[in-house]
Amino acid sequence: MGDRLPSGDAMTSAFPVLAQQVGGRPLAYLDNAATTQMPLQVLxxxxxxxxxxxxxxxxxxxxxxxxxxxxxxxxxxxxxxxxxxxxxxxxxxxxxxxxxxxxxxxxxxxxxxxxxxxxxxxxxxxxxxxxxxxxxxxxxxxxxxxxxxxxxxxxxxxxxxxxxxxxxxxxxxxxxxxxxxxxxxxxxxxxxxxxxxxxxxxxxxxxxxxxxxxxxxxxxxxxxxxxxxxxxxxxxxxxxxxxxxxxxxxxxxxxxxxxxxxxxxxxxxxxxxxxxxxxxxxxxxxxxxxxxxxxxxxxxxxxxxxxxxxxGVGRDAIAAHVEALREHAAAALSALPGVRVLARHAHGSAIVSFVVDDVHPHDIGTVLDGRGIAVRTGWHCAQPLLERVAHGPTTRASFALYNTHDEVERLVEGVAAAVEMLR
Structure with missing residues (x-):
């Protein structure tokens, strides 16, 4: 097994779909809990x-x-x-x-x-x-x-x-x-x-x-x-x-x-x-x-x-990477006014799901998409859970080995901009 992740260029070479732009900006694909991208090795x-x-x-x-x-x-x-x-x-x-x-x-x-x-x-x-x-x-x-x-x-x-x-x-x-x-x-x-x-x-x-x-x-x-x-x-x-x-x-x-x-x-x-x-x-x-x-x-x-x-990449390296991204995102999103992260305490996870006071998740997802950031919004096929802990649907970002801390920063900036625009 490997002990470190490939560099950014090597990652883009392995996952060509990530090289595209959305909304005039580099794609930040943060919908991995729904579907991950496939590397050339699999294709x-x-x-x-x-x-x-x-x-x-x-x-x-x-x-x-x-x-x-x-x-x-x-x-x-x-x-x-x-x-x-x-x-x-x-x-x-x-x-x-x-x-x-x-x-x-x-x-x-x-x-x-x-x-x-x-x-x-x-x-x-x-x-x-x-x-x-x-x-x-x-x-x-x-x-x-x-x-x-x-x-x-x-x-x-x-x-x-x-x-x-x-x-x-x-x-x-x-x-x-x-x-x-x-x-x-x-x-x-x-x-x-x-x-x-x-x-x-x-x-x-x-x-x-x-x-x-x-x-x-x-x-x-x-x-x-x-x-x-x-x-x-x-x-x-x-x-x-x-x-x-x-x-x-x-x-x-x-x-x-x-x-x-x-x-x-x-x-x-x-x-x-x-x-x-x-x-x-x-x-x-x-x-x-x-x-x-x-x-x-x-x-x-x-x-x-x-x-x-x-x-080949290494399970431990992947786990450490996605958990660090999740912690980064959870901490930064929690610091935004009116944003509540679900399961803020969680470890061993690549998912950060959150709600924003007085703003619908679909609106947040639409604003983020305009900035080239792909997230998932809604009930995530877990309606009983979200009704209990979130009292409604959420916005969800989820991470994979090809995501970066720069993309987490883009996510947080995009959510802050969406909140300012939509409230």
Whole structure:
């Protein structure tokens, strides 16, 4: 791994999109919690596949199909190593975190076919009436709404761990909710609405000790603080490529084989079956059982290349850099009159989310865009959290390895100008 970030010129060379101007000014792209940019290393890996090896996998004896299959499985192995999986784990490719979490919530709450096929009655859903699912109030809608539906479908009960007034989530708040009825505990590794980084290691361990299946939404951590899966009390973890310098439309669900085996497949069809008759079918083993249909092979290769890129730069160097940018922005924005930064205390985060008295976030975002600064405004798919800690939508800046302290200064100056203009 590296121990320092590339220089500004080298960074622009690696990410050509950053060389453009917006509103007559150099682009300061501060919307990385929504989507990071892709380096040439990732784009080149995807281009090589599409121009040299493009073919469907697992279904052909010809050379291109075999090369594509090998590349796809090499990407799987590379990503398993990246997240610290071991022999207990398997990685399933999905379209991203949202599909991964839906696969878990629906896969646990739907009845399934008998193991190995057969025309007997469906096996009952893993979640049943009287069970309890615990989530936190920090969650992205993708780690909340699927569980809401799962409770309605299964007759289970949804319980929510609440943060304090500053948005902190403490293990002590979880303890009273864990009972013998707790079957699932789902938590984010970083709240995309506020930047809060909960003590997920301790909270997952508490839930595991209580007998719950543990689920981690790692989407906002993968670009700088990759969870070491084998050392966590985590059964299932979801992440997306487009938040870690990789392509859109690809992600993964990685976890313990015994946990993945509990999931009823959602995509039924080609490549996820061992045999099919006119009236019955037997499903394939993991991971193919959960990967029905033609896979996004190019996306998987790009995702593995993004992981290799992160390790090449150095995880520690990236984490130190984005955390320093976050602290700089949080301190400087908090010093502006009428500006309140959410989770001001947070560490291990690349997100600064803030509200301005009497000024709507969309107006701030529009003014900043005119100055070449890209941020995100609104609810950030975290409406329950922001209603609780911000009483409305926010403006959110989020940082990546290519951002600079000069861009933070531009952000703060732009917000100050917007406040003066709009009040």
């Amino acid at each position: 080149d890996a995807m281009r090589r596949f599409d121009t040299h090896d493009r073919a469907n996998i697992h279904r052909g004896v010809h050379t291109l199909s075999q090369r594509a299959t090998d590349a796809h499985e090499a990407a799987r192995a590379r990503l398993k190593a990246f997240v610290g999986a071991d022999e207990r784990h398997e990685l399933v490719f999905t379209s991203g975190t949202t599909e991964s979490l839906n696969l878990v919530a629906q896969g646990l709450s739907l009845p399934g076919m008998p193991s190995g096929g057969g025309e007997g009655a469906l096996q009952p859903a893993w979640l049943r009436p009287g069970d309890e699912i615990v989530v936190s109030a920090l969650e992205h809608h993708a780690n909340l709404v699927p569980w809401q539906l799962a409770t309605r479908r299964s007759g289970a009960r949804l319980r929510v761990v609440q943060p304090d007034a500053e948005g902190r989530l403490a293990p002590e708040a979880l303890a009273p909710l864990l009972t013998p009825r707790t079957r699932v505990f789902a938590l984010t590794a970083c709240a995309n609405g506020s930047g809060e980084r909960p003590p997920y290691e301790a909270m997952l361990a508490m839930a595991r000790d209580a007998g719950a299946l543990t689920v981690l939404d790692a989407a906002q951590a993968m670009a700088h603080e990759v969870p070491a899966l084998a050392s966590l009390a985590c059964d299932l973890m979801a992440f997306s490529g487009h938040k870690m310098y990789g392509p859109m439309g690809i992600g993964a669900l990685v976890g313990r084989r015994d946990a993945l085996d509990r999931l009823v497949p959602l995509r039924l069809g080609g490549d996820m079956v061992e045999w099919v008759s006119q009236t019955d079918a037997g499903f394939a083993e993991l991971p193919q059982r959960l990967e029905g249909g033609t896979p996004n092979v190019c996306g998987a290769i790009g995702l593995a290349a993004a992981a290799q890129f992160i390790d």
